[in-house]
Amino acid sequence: xxxxxxxxxxxxxxxxxxxxxxxxxxxxxxxxxxxxxxxxxxxxxxxxxxxxxxxxxxxxxxxxxxxxxxxxxxxxxxxxxxxxxxxxxxxxxxxxxxxxxxxxxxxxxxxxxxxxxxxxxxxxxxxxxxxxxxxxxxxxxxxxxxxxxxxxxxxxxxxxxxxxxxxxxxxxxxxxxxxxxxxxxxxxxxxxxxxxxxxxxxxxxxxxxxxxxxxxxxxxxxxxxxxxxxxxxxxxxxxxxxxxxxxxxxxxxxxxxxxxxxxxxxxxxxxxxxxxxxxxxxxxxxxxxxxxxxxxxxxxxxxxxxxxxxxxxxxxxxxxxxxxxxxxxxxxxxxxxxxxxxxxxxxxxxxxxxx
Amino acid sequence: xxxxxxxxxxxxxxxxxxxxxxxxxxxxxxxxxxxxxxxxxxxxxxxxxxxxxxxxxxxxxxxxxxxxxxxxxxxxxxxxxxxxxxxxxxxxxxxxxxxxxxxxxxxxxxxxxxxxxxxxxxxxxxxxxxxxxxxxxxxxxxxxxxxxxxxxxxxxxxxxxxxxxxxxxxxxxxxxxxx
Numbered sequence: 001x002x003x004x005x006x007x008x009x010x011x012x013x014x015x016x017x018x019x020x021x022x023x024x025x026x027x028x029x030x031x032x033x034x035x036x037x038x039x040x041x042x043x044x045x046x047x048x049x050x051x052x053x054x055x056x057x058x059x060x061x062x063x064x065x066x067x068x069x070x071x072x073x074x075x076x077x078x079x080x081x082x083x084x085x086x087x088x089x090x091x092x093x094x095x096x097x098x099x100x101x102x103x104x105x106x107x108x109x110x111x112x113x114x115x116x117x118x119x120x121x122x123x124x125x126x127x128x129x130x131x132x133x134x135x136x137x138x139x140x141x142x143x144x145x146x147x148x149x150x151x152x153x154x155x156x157x158x159x160x161x162x163x164x165x166x167x168x169x170x171x172x173x174x175x176x177x178x179x180x181x182x183x184x185x186x187x188x189x190x191x192x193x194x195x196x197x198x199x200x201x202x203x204x205x206x207x208x209x210x211x212x213x214x215x216x217x218x219x220x221x222x223x224x225x226x227x228x229x230x231x232x233x234x235x236x237x238x239x240x241x242x243x244x245x246x247x248x249x250x251x252x253x254x255x256x257x258x259x260x261x262x263x264x265x266x267x268x269x270x271x272x273x274x275x276x277x278x279x280x281x282x283x284x285x286x287x288x289x290x291x292x293x294x295x296x297x298x299x300x301x302x303x304x305x306x307x308x309x310x311x312x313x314x315x316x317x318x319x320x321x322x323x324x325x326x327x328x329x330x331x332x333x334x335x336x337x338x339x340x341x342x343x344x345x346x347x348x349x350x351x352x353x354x355x
Numbered sequence: 356x357x358x359x360x361x362x363x364x365x366x367x368x369x370x371x372x373x374x375x376x377x378x379x380x381x382x383x384x385x386x387x388x389x390x391x392x393x394x395x396x397x398x399x400x401x402x403x404x405x406x407x408x409x410x411x412x413x414x415x416x417x418x419x420x421x422x423x424x425x426x427x428x429x430x431x432x433x434x435x436x437x438x439x440x441x442x443x444x445x446x447x448x449x450x451x452x453x454x455x456x457x458x459x460x461x462x463x464x465x466x467x468x469x470x471x472x473x474x475x476x477x478x479x480x481x482x483x484x485x486x487x488x489x490x491x492x493x494x495x496x497x498x499x500x501x502x503x504x505x506x507x508x509x510x511x512x513x514x515x516x517x518x519x520x521x522x523x524x525x526x527x528x529x530x531x532x533x534x
Binding site: 246263264 | 388391394429432
């Protein structure tokens with residue numbers, strides 16, 4: 001109990017001591033060859049709560065460059081946790097992997113505004129207790145630089161959403177604006193990084209509600225989320241996505257749905273990153289009970305059907321299968337050791353792979 | 356002939372139904388399932404042409420021996436194509452009529468399982484049912500026996516597979532290899 005208290009106080013102290021900028025707990029493994037910041041590509045972010053660390057894992061052997069993004073929506077913790085497992089365990093032996101575990105770090109710095117999960121969740125890792133951050137879907141309003149509009153409008157199109165708070169949703173802003181609000185600038189900075197680093201393909205990891213049916217307050221049976229267990233692909237990347245999900249299903253028994261980016265729905269990473277850069281874009285969705293509005297006390301960590309272990313293992317297996325599928329169509333790919341397969345993590349546990 | 360397989364272990368479908376290339380492949384509902392079909396078709400070296408929105412009048416059907424409709428209604432896909440479900444059903448039914456008139460074998464395929472069962476997807480299947488030569492169906496799409504009933508009614512084979520890539524084995528069994 002005492003260790004937990006000290007850890008939590010240290011975490012809070014770090015936030016306060018460094019100008020209230022949220023700095024996450026990442027414990028890189030030997031595979032990390034360099035650490036940078038998003039502000040290296042967009043200097044206005046330097047020293048702000050929008051700047052986020054980027055981890056480079058370079059094999060030194062010629063090959064493609066892959067970007068793995070977690071924390072676009074900071075409450076979707078299979079994404080941030082899978083990115084941490086990758087950083088802390090993977091050794092890249094061909095090509096280069098760039099990992100941005102907390103893409104919208106401002107959103108990580110505040111608790112989930114729509115759910116009930118605690119902001120920090122203590123877990124026992126292979127090196128002792130540690131906290132995972134469960135943040136919000138959107139940028140902290142204090143970091144946005146302007147109030148939410150009544151209606152959100154995508155900067156580069158006429159696409160609108162009635163919820164003005166979506167102006168703080170990173171995954172509605174791509175390709176972003178250099179002189180826009182903070183979330184638009186964040187999308188712009190990520191695009192600049194992808195261009196500068198010549199990223200060949202990328203995966204933006206997400207979570208959705210579970211597919212479970214439920215009974216609403218009127219007694220009607222409702223379908224659960226149709227988004228979970230999905231791999232969304234840019235039209236240029238659809239064949240690679242098709243092979244990816246077939247491998248995950250055939251070898252690991254988890255069926256995923258393949259979806260193609262909808263050109264009518266603007267601002268999303270899987271569509272706009274590829275349109276704005278040379279990088280083939282993918283987006284994965286795992287089921288998080290914490291995003292089911294109908295659940296009274298969702299367990300975001302140890303739910304019987306959708307434990308975090310299953311969700312993180314699936315995210316990482318999608319990454320590994322994506323590497324295999326990429327090679328099938330592009331002739332070469334990333335080679336990596338140390339990343340647990342889906343079966344391995346389900347067997348050995350998630351926290352065994354966190355430092 | 357009536358034939359049901361489960362998973363990868365297929366019985367010999369006999370001489371009643373052999374599929375020959377070239378295949379014309381289209382989507383029925385604009386989900387990505389049709390593209391998945393082509394990925395698997397490549398694996399077993401099937402000669403195919405994939406046109407997700409092909410219409411009667413835009414294709415020389417006499418060049419093909421088999422017509423495949425991969426059914427899966429997708430709101431996103433239909434929206435992206437700028438068509439509604441009624442237009443889509445009409446498109447594939449007209450193609451099926453043309454294919455039948457030209458003695459093509461017609462395959463109705465569900466490759467994405469239960470996630471592509473719903474009112475719109477089932478409307479497409481039902482509209483195409485009178486033209487079906489065979490059904491290739493992912494097992495979890497047939498848990499309610501929907502495709503079993505259709506195949507029984509029409510007296511045409513139904514082959515099922517548990518995982519998407521299992522379609523490879525189904526195709527290998529049904530498709531006649533060129534000499």
